[in-house]
Amino acid sequence: MNNRRKNRIADKAFQVWGIACTFIGLVLLVIFIGDILIDGLGRLSWDFITALPSRRPESAGIWTAMMGTAWVLVFTTIISFPLGVAAGIYLEEYAKKSHLANLLEINISNLAGVPSIIYGLLGLEIFVRVMNLGPSVLAGSLTLSLLILPIVIVATRESIKAVPGSIKEASFALGATKWQTIRNQVLPASFGGILTGVILALSRAIGETAPLIVIGALAYVPFAPKSPMDEFSVLPIQIFNWVSRPQQGFITNAAAAIIILLLITLVMNGIAVYFRNRWQKKMKW
Amino acid sequence: MIALMELKEEGYKKNDHESRSFKLEASHVDVWYGQFHALKNVSMGMTANHVTALIGPSGCGKSTFLRLFNRMNDYIDEFRMEGEIRLDGFKIYGKKIEVEQLRKDVGMVFQKPNPFPKSIFENVAYGLKIQGITNKKFISEKVETALKQSDLWGEVKDNLKKSALALSGGQQQRVCIARTLAVEPSVILMDEPTSSLDPISTARIEELIFQLKEKYTIVIVTHNMQQAGRVSDNTAFFYLGELVEHGKTKQIFTNPKHERTENYISGRFG
Numbered sequence: 025m026n027n028r029r030k031n032r033i034a035d036k037a038f039q040v041w042g043i044a045c046t047f048i049g050l051v052l053l054v055i056f057i058g059d060i061l062i063d064g065l066g067r068l069s070w071d072f073i074t075a076l077p078s079r080r081p082e083s084a085g086i087w088t089a090m091m092g093t094a095w096v097l098v099f100t101t102i103i104s105f106p107l108g109v110a111a112g113i114y115l116e117e118y119a120k121k122s123h124l125a126n127l128l129e130i131n132i133s134n135l136a137g138v139p140s141i142i143y144g145l146l147g148l149e150i151f152v153r154v155m156n157l158g159p160s161v162l163a164g165s166l167t168l169s170l171l172i173l174p175i176v177i178v179a180t181r182e183s184i185k186a187v188p189g190s191i192k193e194a195s196f197a198l199g200a201t202k203w204q205t206i207r208n209q210v211l212p213a214s215f216g217g218i219l220t221g222v223i224l225a226l227s228r229a230i231g232e233t234a235p236l237i238v239i240g241a242l243a244y245v246p247f248a249p250k251s252p253m254d255e256f257s258v259l260p261i262q263i264f265n266w267v268s269r270p271q272q273g274f275i276t277n278a279a280a281a282i283i284i285l286l287l288i289t290l291v292m293n294g295i296a297v298y299f300r301n302r303w304q305k306k307m308k309w
Numbered sequence: 310m311i312a313l314m315e316l317k318e319e320g321y322k323k324n325d326h327e328s329r330s331f332k333l334e335a336s337h338v339d340v341w342y343g344q345f346h347a348l349k350n351v352s353m354g355m356t357a358n359h360v361t362a363l364i365g366p367s368g369c370g371k372s373t374f375l376r377l378f379n380r381m382n383d384y385i386d387e388f389r390m391e392g393e394i395r396l397d398g399f400k401i402y403g404k405k406i407e408v409e410q411l412r413k414d415v416g417m418v419f420q421k422p423n424p425f426p427k428s429i430f431e432n433v434a435y436g437l438k439i440q441g442i443t444n445k446k447f448i449s450e451k452v453e454t455a456l457k458q459s460d461l462w463g464e465v466k467d468n469l470k471k472s473a474l475a476l477s478g479g480q481q482q483r484v485c486i487a488r489t490l491a492v493e494p495s496v497i498l499m500d501e502p503t504s505s506l507d508p509i510s511t512a513r514i515e516e517l518i519f520q521l522k523e524k525y526t527i528v529i530v531t532h533n534m535q536q537a538g539r540v541s542d543n544t545a546f547f548y549l550g551e552l553v554e555h556g557k558t559k560q561i562f563t564n565p566k567h568e569r570t571e572n573y574i575s576g577r578f579g
Binding site: 204 | 379381384386409410413416417421423426435436439485488492
C-alpha cells in the first residue's frame with residue numbers, strides 16, 4: 025500500500041470518527057429534549073405560567089420563579105455589564121504591561137473557572153450578612169454578577185483586541201484622546217462582540233442554582249418580588265425543588281418548567297448570534 | 310494655522326536659542342526600544358512648504374524618525390528618546406505639551422489606508438467633531454474643502470453617506486488624506502502612503518503631494534526611489550539608525566557624497 029492511499033484512508037477514518045463523535049452529542053441532546061417534551065408539553069399552558077406556587081401539583085405554576093429569574097437577570101445585567109466592560113477596557117487599553125498586570129490577568133482567567141458554589145458562599149458572607157441585604161433579589165444578583173464578571177471581562181478584552189490597531193492610530197493621529205478613541209472607534213467596532221459575550225454570560229447566570237441556594241433563595245415564595253430587597257426564587261431552584269418531590273404531578277411540572285427555561289436560554293443565545301452577525305457584517309476591514 | 314496658534318497659546322515653551330529657519334527640527338535624537346538602539350544621534354531640519362523624503366532599507370529607523378514628529382511612538386512599550394524635536398522652534402517633547410494639540414497641527418497618513426468603518430463624511434468630520442465642534446454647516450464646509458483638496462470631491466460628492474470601506478484603495482487613501490487636512494494641520498507626515506496602491510492611484514497621490522506642499526510641510530517615508538525623486542525637494546538617507554546623508558533630492562540622486570547612499574539609490578543593496 026503506497027503512502028497516498030494510506031493518507032486517504034486516514035483522512036476517511038478521521039471523518040467517520042468525527043461524524044460519530046458529533047452524533048453522540050447530538051443524539052443525547054435529542055433524547056433529552058424529546059423526553060422533556062413528552063413529559064412536560066402537555067402541562068404547558070397559560071395557567072401554568074401565571075399560577076402561583078401551590079402544594080397541589082395541578083394548580084402550581086411558575087409565575088413567582090419566572091418573575092424572580094427576570095428580576096435577577098435585570099439586576100445582574102445592570103451590575104455586571106458596566107463593571108465588566110469598564111474593567112475589560114481598562115485592562116486592555118490603559119493598564120501598562122507589568123508583572124502586576126500579568127498576575128491580574130491570570131487571576132481573572134482563573135476566576136472564570138472557580139466553582140459557582142464558592143461564589144455563593146462569598147455572596148452569603150458579603151452581601152447577605154455583612155452588607156445585610158438578606159436573601160434578596162439584590163444579593164442574588166450581586167452574587168451572580170461576581171460569577172459572570174470574569175467572563176464579561178474576558179469577552180470584552182477579546183472583542184477590543186480584535187479592533188485593528190490601525191484604526192486606533194488613525195484616531196490618535198487626528199488629535200483624539202484615549203477615551204475619545206475608545207468611545208468613538210474601539211467600542212462601536214467591538215460592541216457586537218462585547219454584547220455577545222455578555223448575553224452568553226447572562227444565559228449561564230440564569231441556569232445557576234447552587235450559589236443562589238447557598239445565599240438562601242427560597243423554593244417556595246408566595247408572591248413575585250416587587251422590589252430588589254424582596255425574597256425570591258428562580259426557575260432552576262423551582263425545578264430542583266419539584267424534581268425532589270415524590271408526586272408524579274410535580275415531576276411533570278418540572279419538565280414543563282425546564283421547557284420554559286430552555287426557551288429563555290435559546291432566545292437569549294439567538295439574540296447573541298443575531299448581534300454577532302449584524303456587527304460582523306457592519307465591521308469589515 | 311489656527312490650530313498652531315492655539316497650540317502655542319496652550320503652552321509651547323519657547324526654546325532658548327530658537328531656530329526659525331526650519332519648520333521641523335531634530336537635534337541629537339537617539340531612540341531606543343528596550344535594548345535596541347533604533348536611531349543614533351540624528352540631527353536634521355525640514356524646511357516649510359517643502360517635501361522631505363526619508364529613504365533607506367527596512368528597519369533603518371526612518372518610520373521611527375517620522376513618528377517622532379507627532380509623538381506616535383509614545384504608545385510603544387519601552388520606547389525611550391533623548392535629544393530634541395522642535396516644531397516652529399517649540400520643543401514638542403516638553404512637559405507642558407498637550408499631545409492632542411500637537412497632533413492637530415502635525416497630521417499623519419499611514420502605510421495602509423485605514424479609514425474608520427463609517428461613512429465618508431464621518432471619516433472626514435471626525436477630527437473636527439472630537440474637538441467639540443458641533444456647528445453642522447461649519448463641519449460640512451470643512452469636509453467639502455478637505456475632499457476637494459484631496460482630489461476626491463468629484464467622485465464622492467453624491468455618496469458622502471456611503472461607507473468609506475466600500476471605496477477603492479486609492480480612494481480610501483485620499484479619504485485618509487482629506488481626514489488629515491480637515492483639521493488644518495501645518496505639517497503632514499506620510500508613512501509609505503502609496504505602498505499598497507496600484508500605479509494609477511499612486512500617481513494621483515503623488516500629484517496631490519505636489520499640490521499640497523504649497524500650503525503644508527510634508528515629510529514622506531518611501532521605499533520607492535522613483536517616488537522620492539519625483540515628489541521630494543529634499544531627501545534624507547537612513548542606514549542602521551544613522552542619518553547617512555541629507556540634502557537636495559537632485560544632489561542626493563545625481564551626486565551622492567557617500568558610497569552607501571549611491572549603492573542604495575542605484576539598487577545595489579537594500
